[in-house]
Amino acid sequence: MTDRLGHKQTAAMFTLMVLGREVPNPELKELVGFTLTGKERTQLNDSGYIASEKVGRTFVHQLTDSGWAWCEKEIGEGTPPPPRPLSTLCSALYVVLGGFDGFLRSRKLRLADVFTPAGLIEPATAEPATAEDLETRIRIAYRELVREPRGWVGLVDLRLKLGAPAAEVDAVLKKLSSAGKVHLVPEDNRKALTAADHEAAIRIGGEDNHLLSIEAL
Template identity: 50%
Template structure:
């Protein structure tokens, strides 16, 4: 990257790295005091560091891309200076500390992804938010169908039973539609494993209504 990112962009990327999951603008505002919007969002999207999707409630949900994870690893490397306009004296100390962490990870051959992982105990509301964010990231057209295989992968390490409970409730309240795959020959072991049983049959696809 030809130039350093600003302190606001850097802070958002480090939050996304630490939480290791999709994060909404309201949640970002609670954590760092501001959302990822406007020119900062466009820049991080254009650089390929962050994927942003517009949630049904009209706020953005953001997640690090593979390039974003690489940026984070490079950013925390020993000797990296703090970003421009970092006003707090805490920031240089943080970068010095993370440089030491980087040296340890390199010595032990451990990746950032192994250190920063998603939390697994979530409320139903938090799980639904993740389901909606994951669906928006995967769907190609409004109201389109997404494979449960892909959706579950997008959710990360979340308890399977808790996810199934939320999906069934969304189906019951008609916020989501769950249907079987019509082409049974296209189903693999992964599709069968990811399926959810509703109405006496296994369902492999989901469509979520905008709220």
């Protein structure tokens, strides 16, 4: 069982989950009719489920890794959190979420494999990025994902950040790898790999590589 949250906090968590990015309070109010402030915000901050930053006069919120983990557990609860009674629509929503949870588990997918920031994927009509542009975007995405200098970042997470065609990303990464500008290695714990990890891997020298490290940023 998860640590159940109140209705408003749960709604906020699911909204941040679906959007998969930073969400300012005015946008949150437009989408779900309320803002995340006061005790309800600080409780989520203190729990480590969301990170909030004040930008100008408003707060901007984003799910943390712990927040994503909480959402993954919550969608499998089967019933809404107390207090009750709740509307039949809310109860039905949790039935749907339970089915969605089963779908993800059967395919070994994570919520982050499904929900990505709107507009992350480039339109088909957009001009293709040059190799130089894509290299810059790769470095920026790596910097946003890495947790320590020269740390390892999963290619599945990198590709989600880039939203660029796989073949173009592969070509740039192979070129950078050959030049010694990036390091690509396989995941040692193969049992931890998801279907998304396998799909995101880049094959070099007959070996699938799942992790990326860049020394100079």
